[in-house]
Amino acid sequence: MDKEELLEYIEINSGVKDKFMEKALDYQNEKNQKRPFAKRWNKTKVERAADKMYDQVLTRIYDKLKNNIKSSDSKKWAEFIEENNVLEDLEDSMSDITFE
Structure with missing residues (x-):
């Protein structure tokens, strides 16, 4: 299984991504509100930052599983x-995750 297959497997079989993205978007939006008004990111950039956070977590999960x-058999x-x-376990972890 490669990383993309794992991503698909997780998305189909759990709510891990949804739980993580909810918290990551809240974190990125909060962080964005602390920026000076002229330097605040638009919604797309905030979403990309949250997506990048998820990709990093997924990479760590994939590496540990690998x-x-x-x-490589799925x-x-x-x-x-x-x-x-x-x-x-991942769903529980995502429920408890906090960002600083």
Whole structure:
């Protein structure tokens, strides 16, 4: 499984991205409001910043899983993710995540 396949798998099988993006957008909007008015970002730039944050988290998740799953077979990845409750743990983590 490559990173794009993992992204798709997570999006289809969990609410991880939605939970993360909600908090990331809140964080980026709050951060944006602290900028001087003339330097504030538009909505698109704020969304891109939140997307970049998610991509970084996804990369870390992928790297950790790749170290534990010594195969590129998507079925083995899915089995590992299900057997180890990875999606449930990620959802819990995203519910508790805070940004500073």
